[in-house]
Amino acid sequence: MxxxxxxxxxxxxxxxxxxxxxxxxxxxxxxxxxxxxxxxxxxxxxxxxxxxxxxxxxxxxxxxxxxxxxxxxxxxxxxxxxxxxxxxxxxxxxxxxxxxxxxxxxxxxxxxxxxxxxxxxxxxxxxxxxxxxxxxxxxxxxxxxxxxxxxxxxxxxxxxxxxxxxxxxxxxxxxxxxxxxxxxxxxxxxxxxxxxxxxxxxxxxxxxxxxxxxxxxxQATLLEPEFISRCLLARRRNTHKGESGRVVCVGGGHGTAGAVVLAAEAALRSGAGLVAVATRERHLPAILARRPEIMAHGIESGDDLPPLLATADCIALGPGLGQGEWASGLHALTMASGKPLVLDADALNLLAKRPAPLVDAILTPHPGEAARLLDSDTSSIQRDRFAAAQALVERFQSVIVLKGAGTIIAAPGQLPRVINAGNPGMAVGGMGDLLTGVIAALRGQGLAAFEAASAGALIHSLAADEAAAKEGERGLLPSDLLPWLRYWVNH
Missing domain, CATH: 3.40.50.10260 (YjeF N-terminal domain)
Structure with missing residues (x-):
């Protein structure tokens, strides 16, 4: 096939x-x-x-x-x-x-x-x-x-x-x-x-x-499950965790630590060798209690973040970040890190306030975020999703994952790709945080940005379909996808 x-x-x-x-x-x-x-x-x-x-x-x-x-x-x-x-x-x-x-x-x-x-x-x-x-x-x-x-x-x-x-x-x-x-x-x-x-x-x-x-x-290509095995090759028998990608997830402001934890867990389940979280100090006990494999760092001062970012192969920025002073400071430092980036949620909202072309970034907007990035409105984005994705590519010179039913992945000089998977159960808070972690893990493992975004979006949607097939779409939670992420990155 x-x-x-x-x-x-x-x-x-x-x-x-x-x-x-x-x-x-x-x-x-x-x-x-x-x-x-x-x-x-x-x-x-x-x-x-x-x-x-x-x-x-x-x-x-x-x-x-x-x-x-x-x-x-x-x-x-x-x-x-x-x-x-x-x-x-x-x-x-x-x-x-x-x-x-x-x-x-x-x-x-x-x-x-x-x-x-x-x-x-x-x-x-x-x-x-x-x-x-x-x-x-x-x-x-x-x-x-x-x-x-x-x-x-x-x-x-x-x-x-x-x-x-x-x-x-x-x-x-x-x-x-x-x-x-x-x-x-x-x-x-x-x-x-x-x-x-x-x-x-x-x-x-x-x-x-x-x-x-x-x-x-x-004018575009439709991605089927077989695309994943083309991107994710078998690992060497003598591999080590450092070769599997170091991902740093930045986010989790007051009351929204769950978002950055979901991104980090998704990165781990998608094969990242080392995953760190940069978040508020008060969130560390809960994060470590939930997932001890995450290396959790309390970041209250901008001075603490650059050394952590320097260790990353890819940085996931935005889940639960917020848009206040703390968030804006972390956003600026991360954007200036020179590392491969995956931007979601408030990282996109902050970018919309000061739009500029980026270097080695993957943007993952839903239609509302895409509208803000383009100074448009959601209905216009949905009226022609391919045109919106291309406009985002031209404006930010980055890989774009325009989320929604029939997710579109677009990039400079590339034929757009469309995901042939996913279901309405994915319309729940936290699904995008999970996708951010998946893509960051694949990018950290060495996939090119367009391939990481494409394979990550496909894995995410296929995992959602597997999870929904077991118990139904209504009431599907992002954490329900975690076992199936692991399944599809090994499938």
Whole structure:
């Protein structure tokens, strides 16, 4: 199994279609028939007992794919009704041909009025990637009708209303049970709001010749679990703790020592050889009682911190840090240390007050922190997460881990990466502190910053999935992930 998969934006998706058509002799209808056949097979795989099908077709080639599916289903003895808006008669030559062939086997077409006919499965072949704006009023009513009926929904290529490039939804979109993508996988379906709409994501390359994919550049890569073993090589038999990375975690102001402890524990469970914590003096007894493997240092004066930082292979700065005078002093000293850094939480908030390009740093903002770093707002960040990640890269010249559903890792001169793991149970305080510790441990063990951020985010999300699989997502705690971090760094 591959460790990564290419993801394409809309322009690249259209280029793939054009090159594929050329490679198949210039007959676009052949490609459309393959798409319709793949969709029909996908429907049979998921709902083999379905007898009544409603196929909602749009005016373009996505609608043409739907007409092909409808024809095949009717020839297989299914009860099929194609529904479209009065204004959505087929417009493209290929869609017109597919509609004619469907009608030629006795197929029926109905104009949408108020609700859809009863069905065992509804097929969304309305817009695909052709829609780059909010659906109009009539289309919105049709999408609402798809969502309000009880049958499962198979979306062809993209759930209608979802921006396949940005992953955002302007107003309304089809909530699919399954989405079958054709030829290339869409970059926008793997992050942000789109994850609420796509359901189970499936893919069919339609047997397009492999040389087609060499002609079109991907815009991101999707990371799978196999990526971890590519990054974390087996250790020497004669290794020692100093070779496994020295991590210093700086943070834990009054009342927030738990955050820096979580980061330190995550670093230990992710293979760091030595982990130290720089925090308030009063926190030392509790830290040592919880985890004696942590080397805890009480830092009340700035004079005490530089000698500790000098020992580090990587510094994790921010968990529980705060933004007061003590925090600002530690922040300034750490930023000036010249060491590889992983910045999270209040380290990012302090950076936002005085933004500047950094040297050898990994920033791990959630959307709210990203908004502060870019003088923006959270909704703008979420509207186009890839653009936000790239803006952060350009502003800080650093590796960026934009957290959230479909975490994005971006870096100067690198193709962005997307994490194909994680679950809603991770939406709880402390999860980001854990991620900071994981990434710092991998960076301290010698991984390059982009690799450490990518592997760390993937390990963190996979550990969360394992922990949630045992007891459920609701009530998942960051500390529940610790045993699974150890599992995945050894997997």
């Amino acid at each position: 591959s460790a990564t998969y290419p993801l394409f934006d809309n322009a690249a998706g259209k280029a793939l279609d054009q090159h594929a058509t050329t490679a198949l002799g210039g007959d676009g209808y052949l490609l459309m028939q393959r798409a319709g056949q793949a969709a029909w097979q996908c429907l049979l795989q998921h709902w083999p007992q379905a007898r009544r099908l409603v196929v909602v077709c749009g005016p373009g080639n996505n609608g043409g794919d739907g007409y092909v599916l409808a024809r095949l289903a009717r020839r297989a003895g299914r009860q099929v009704t194609v529904v479209h808006l009065q204004a959505h008669s087929p417009r493209s030559g290929l869609a017109q041909r597919a509609c004619t062939d469907y009608l030629g086997v006795g197929g029926q077409v109905e104009w949408f009025q108020h609700e859809l006919p009863d069905a065992d499965v509804v097929v969304d072949a309305l817009f695909g990637i052709g829609l780059d704006r909010a659906p109009d009023a009539a289309s919105s009513r049709l999408i609402d009708a798809i969502n309000s009926q009880p049958a499962p929904v198979l979306a062809l290529d993209v759930p209608s209303g979802v921006d396949a490039q940005r992953g955002s939804v302007a107003t309304v979109a089809v909530v699919a049970s399954c989405t079958l993508q054709f030829i290339g996988q869409h970059i926008g379906l793997r992050t942000g709001a789109a994850l609420e709409y796509g359901g189970a994501l499936a893919f069919d390359d339609l047997d397009v010749p492999v040389q087609v994919f060499a002609q079109v550049a991907a």
